[in-house]
Amino acid sequence: MESGNEHATTYQYHAEDKVLLAVDCIIFGFDQEDLKILLIKRGFEPEKGKWSLVGGFLKKEETLEDAATRILKSYTGLDDIYMEQVDTFSEVNRDPVERTVSTAYYALINIKEHSISNKQFSANWFSVSKAPHLIFDHDKMVQHALRRLRNRAATEPIGFDLLPEKFTMRQLQKLYEAIWDTQFDKRNFINKIHAMNILDKLAEKDMTTSRKGSFLYKFDAEKSKAQNDKSFDFKG
Amino acid sequence: MESGNEHATTYQYHAEDKVLLAVDCIIFGFDQEDLKILLIKRGFEPEKGKWSLVGGFLKKEETLEDAATRILKSYTGLDDIYMEQVDTFSEVNRDPVERTVSTAYYALINIKEHSISNKQFSANWFSVSKAPHLIFDHDKMVQHALRRLRNRAATEPIGFDLLPEKFTMRQLQKLYEAIWDTQFDKRNFINKIHAMNILDKLAEKDMTTSRKGSFLYKFDAEKSKAQNDKSFDFKG
DNA sequence: TATTTTTTGTGTAAACTTGACACTATGGGT
DNA sequence: ACCCATAGTGTCAAGTTTACACAAAAAATA
Structure with a gap:
């Protein structure tokens, strides 16, 4: 009322x-x-x-x-x-x-x-x-x-709340695929994520899923904020 | 609860x-x-x-x-x-x-x-x-x-609820401009609207705003529904 | 120590979409 | 007949999206 x-x-x-x-x-x-x-x-x-x-x-x-x-x-x-x-x-x-x-x-x-x-x-x-x-x-x-x-x-870059602090690109992709119940192309996905410039690549690798190991990333709130004006827009 | x-x-x-x-x-x-x-x-x-x-x-x-x-x-x-x-x-x-x-x-x-x-x-x-x-x-x-x-x-094609049943392209554009508080290019706007295929062009013209007159359109719920699967997406 | 295996990581070209842009048509009023 | 205000129309460049395939790494195994 x-x-x-x-x-x-x-x-x-x-x-x-x-x-x-x-x-x-x-x-x-x-x-x-x-x-x-x-x-x-x-x-x-x-x-x-x-x-x-x-x-x-x-x-x-x-x-x-x-x-x-x-x-x-x-x-x-x-x-x-x-x-x-x-x-x-x-x-x-x-x-x-x-x-x-x-x-x-x-x-x-x-x-x-x-x-x-x-x-x-x-x-x-x-x-x-x-x-x-x-x-x-x-x-x-x-x-x-x-x-x-x-x-x-x-x-908005909210997916990261569902992941551990450090995660691999593969995990991130799987997450977005799970959210939309669809599949993305690995190269296109990574390109898009990189273009957003909201992640820090760590020196560490996650060795649990492959022999080669894959680099871990961290969501960087600072970068994200900086990019924010330029507007986040993920559509797959 | x-x-x-x-x-x-x-x-x-x-x-x-x-x-x-x-x-x-x-x-x-x-x-x-x-x-x-x-x-x-x-x-x-x-x-x-x-x-x-x-x-x-x-x-x-x-x-x-x-x-x-x-x-x-x-x-x-x-x-x-x-x-x-x-x-x-x-x-x-x-x-x-x-x-x-x-x-x-x-x-x-x-x-x-x-x-x-x-x-x-x-x-x-x-x-x-x-x-x-x-x-x-x-x-x-x-x-x-x-x-x-x-x-x-x-x-979603909801703008039409704000307009009279019959309206001109100019009116529709003005409406969308008002909603987003921005300006669109006339040609691009009309092309985009036409591409959506959700309007009926009437034979009638509105003569109140120009000597030439401008055609009236009507929102066509049928067409809109048919297009719906193909998904509506207006971004200006 | 060579081979196998599995997953990571990377670039390019075609198709499509978006955005910028300017002139002619119309018809009533004068 | 001319003026004038608004309606109506198409193209090209730039940017974005999508499709697509192979080499590198390293541990495990033979």
Whole structure:
């Protein structure tokens, strides 16, 4: 509201129309092969035992961002996570127990750092393409989040949040391929990434995947910022 | 929420954390020259008399979309308006009277059809670039909406919602120029639009702006749908 | 120590897309 | 008949995107 008019009676603000506001998080991770999401087995009714996004309720003294941050911390042990609001879902009966409106956020985390005791919450990583059906409208939330991630990753250098600090070109390419569920040509990919000038090439090599070894790179926030005006634009 | 865990106690769903959910609408219009937004003078405290977006509260039995539609109808008299959710704003003190979370929608309307008695609500159209400061976080909402509109208009043929049913190429170009606050080359623009193959050229001419007259076009939803798979992509 | 194997790393040419650019056509008003 | 304002039209250069193939490295094995 906030835009007064003759319809809005007063500033009592109609207390009877208050609703519960939830936050649900689509936590994306990447395991060198697939784009994954973190799901948990719901621990209470309704839909107990079904798979669901992680979530919680907005508290009186916090913003939606605060709530999402709190929830992410509690499930992954991680702070300082890249996060973006996706959409707010408000179907009247989306939650059968009580009217609940939910704002979805997606988050990108480096799957290796996510140290959480999965057992504590029966949490599990699922490939996006192989995830089970989720409760309520959570499948729809995932679809929206994925669309958003794709758009965002095409125009901002956010992919790096899904990788370890040091990564190979191969890993980076696999990541982008996973995000868009497609294949890129190796040479074109590398050329494009190099042209962006947002990476530092390290002296170190990663020897785990080949006999030759492949150079490691690091995302360079400084360079990236410098390039920012010139505008990032990855389309594959 | 909806994702159960040991933190969420039960399905009492913490009634004490309910909040008021508002909907605020950024109503865009176009007057052949500038991109405009419809603002109203707020009729009650706090901030009575200041300019504000149109808005209202979410009711128990409606979705956010329903609420936005209802609000748009009440202020513009129009149904069937193109609308898109922008973002949900939740700063704790955004509304000084009471904790209120607000979801912003932007809407595109044909300014000519908007027949509302402006006086009824002290509503006024303002050029986006010349709008007064708005209450609360409404300026921020407008900025977000504008960004969204630009992105959307670059990838989907939504501009037509801002124009009369029949329009000239000149008008269409002016519209796109207004949306991006930039200038396009006439020939390149027309070529690009023609290449999209989503317009019908009518036999009629508009004689109001020149002696020669200029042909009128109509947006063709059928053609547009057919082209849709081939993907729309306007970048100027 | 030569050979095999696997993955890394590198450049060019064709196709396509974008962007810059200027003149003629039209028709009502004078 | 002429004037004038706006409509309408095409080409070429530059830049971008895509397709494509082979040599280098180094560890493992014979």
